[in-house]
Amino acid sequence: MSFVPPGTGWPGDPATAATPVAHDPADVRRLAATSTTLAELTAAQSVCRACPRLVAWREEVAEVRRRAFADETYWGRPVPGWGAEHPRILLVGLAPAAHGGNRTGRIFTGDRSGDWLFASLFRTGLAAQETSTHAGDGQRLIDTRVVASVRCAPPANKPEPSEKSACFPWMARELALVAQDVRVIVALGGYAWQAMWPALKETGYELPRARPPFGHGAESVIRYGERPVTLLGCYHPSQQNTFTGRVTAHMLDEIFTRARSLAV
Numbered sequence: 001m002s003f004v005p006p007g008t009g010w011p012g013d014p015a016t017a018a019t020p021v022a023h024d025p026a027d028v029r030r031l032a033a034t035s036t037t038l039a040e041l042t043a044a045q046s047v048c049r050a051c052p053r054l055v056a057w058r059e060e061v062a063e064v065r066r067r068a069f070a071d072e073t074y075w076g077r078p079v080p081g082w083g084a085e086h087p088r089i090l091l092v093g094l095a096p097a098a099h100g101g102n103r104t105g106r107i108f109t110g111d112r113s114g115d116w117l118f119a120s121l122f123r124t125g126l127a128a129q130e131t132s133t134h135a136g137d138g139q140r141l142i143d144t145r146v147v148a149s150v151r152c153a154p155p156a157n158k159p160e161p162s163e164k165s166a167c168f169p170w171m172a173r174e175l176a177l178v179a180q181d182v183r184v185i186v187a188l189g190g191y192a193w194q195a196m197w198p199a200l201k202e203t204g205y206e207l208p209r210a211r212p213p214f215g216h217g218a219e220s221v222i223r224y225g226e227r228p229v230t231l232l233g234c235y236h237p238s239q240q241n242t243f244t245g246r247v248t249a250h251m252l253d254e255i256f257t258r259a260r261s262l263a264v
């Protein structure tokens, strides 16, 4: 089997054998719209099969595996939103990594980007542990939730426009289900920044006419009803960025310290 069957005991698996499976973008729209709780929504996300290219890729990666993980079972399914049920801070990323989230079943878990991200979240009081290595490791986010704009690992980390659009309802619905609690939204990278705006619009946020440009430390205040919500830009802690020093631990800490202070 090239993926973990739902409901077979994987730590944190939100789905069961009875969870409905989306087979095309129309199914995604319908199932996202009719999910009334995060539990229901993440369960449906985690068994989605709407994008044939991404389903084939995630399962092939899970079958072939990287040598370092040859003895492990890979998750091989979409990686659902994860973290607090009532988050004050929402982190938005691009997509799971082939040998990270696609292996462990938890976003940013088991890859180098996640090492940087979780270490910073821990230092700034937003994660219970310094590392996030596998789904049963006891890691917990504090007042924080993480979602990916595209829930399946794409080849070369590049989802097609049709795949971004197919996956959009999962993120928009998740945003809607946590909007009453969220005070700060942090976009990890320029793509997440771009992907966020249509989802915010769909959720009912009041947005500025001109979309502010992405940058590390970029801030924009939008409104959800009467309440101000701050969007924060943060360079993605990808290996490319951390190796070159474009992102440092200090720079990440500054963003999450700021997010935490705004979320109080």
Ligand code: SF4
Binding pocket: 028, 045, 048, 049, 050, 051, 054, 055, 078, 150, 151, 152, 163, 166, 167, 168, 170
């Ligand atoms: S990318 Fe999103 S819509 Fe496409 S199969 Fe994965 S979860 Fe489903």
